[in-house]
Amino acid sequence: MSEPVLSVRGLVKRYGERTVLDGVDLDVREHEVVVLIGSSGSGKSTLLRCVDLLEELDDGQVLLDGRDVSDPRVDADVARRAMGVVFQAFNLFPHMSVLDNVTLASRVVHGVPREQAERRARELLTRVGLAEHATAYPDRLSGGQQQRVAIARALAHEPRLLLLDEITSALDPELVGEVLALVRELAGQGRTILMATHEMGFARQVADRVCFLDGGKLVESGPPEQVLGDPVHERTRQFLRRVIDAGRL
Known part of the structure; x- marks a missing residue:
């Protein structure tokens, strides 16, 4: 095993x-x-x-x-x-767009170039049904949508x-x-x-x-x-x- x-x-x-x-x-x-x-x-x-x-x-x-x-x-x-982690609270940055929230860790922590990080983020946002909200800010989303963004963010660097x-x-x-x-x-x-x-x-x-x-x-x-x-x-x-x-x- x-x-x-x-x-x-x-x-x-x-x-x-x-x-x-x-x-x-x-x-x-x-x-x-x-x-x-x-x-x-x-x-x-x-x-x-x-x-x-x-x-x-x-x-x-x-x-x-x-x-x-x-x-x-x-x-x-x-x-x-x-590891990717999603908590009870959404913990999205209110001053950043959905796209920037999803790409932030990939760019800053993992050193992924912006274009590559944004391409991956848009794929994930499409998968979670939020592609049309990429440029929106968190306060324009429902709680369920914000939590789906948080999940997309956790998946952005392909965690084990x-x-x-x-x-x-x-x-x-x-x-x-x-x-x-x-x-x-x-x-x-x-x-x-x-x-x-x-x-x-x-x-x-x-x-x-x-x-x-x-x-x-x-x-x-x-x-x-x-x-x-x-x-x-x-x-x-x-x-x-x-x-x-x-x-x-």
Whole structure:
């Protein structure tokens, strides 16, 4: 079996006396979609931030294609270039056009010539259905459109791994579907994705594997039909009962 694109080993993250991640082990293989589920505060977002090296690890390792990128001797910026990340907030620069937002990292961080970066950006904007908005500014777009721009920006440098952190949580309900449809399309194209979501129905449709986090521990992991349909652990069952009561499954 090939080396995982991402391996997390014994990951521990603390904030003061509070342990947010407690010895998490996780692999994501090439072309695999792994979905993190769990209550707010379970550690999903912190795990993604640790993978992207935005948080300092208290213990454990993050390996990308077998290389320990969490080693302090490794240049974190170089490691991050292999990852694309989209957060809950769109984080678009309001004073820049859509096109400039998508090309900025390619030009400034990766040194791609402007013409080449803009050609790639226009291809991506066409793919996410926003080609006609290339010269628009973010405040002229809906929330769903802004999030699609953020996804295009994350894809601009062809990352090995795409990290998606609750990317629909800040959207109005009617805009959630258009963003999830784009993620479904990316998954169908074979992208390697690690994402956190509260959308259980979507997780069931798109995930190769679902991982349930609770109290900073990875409690259960497996195919969506098993974890969401016939979970082994009582804590997973309790969580899913609440989700069903809330109408999210």
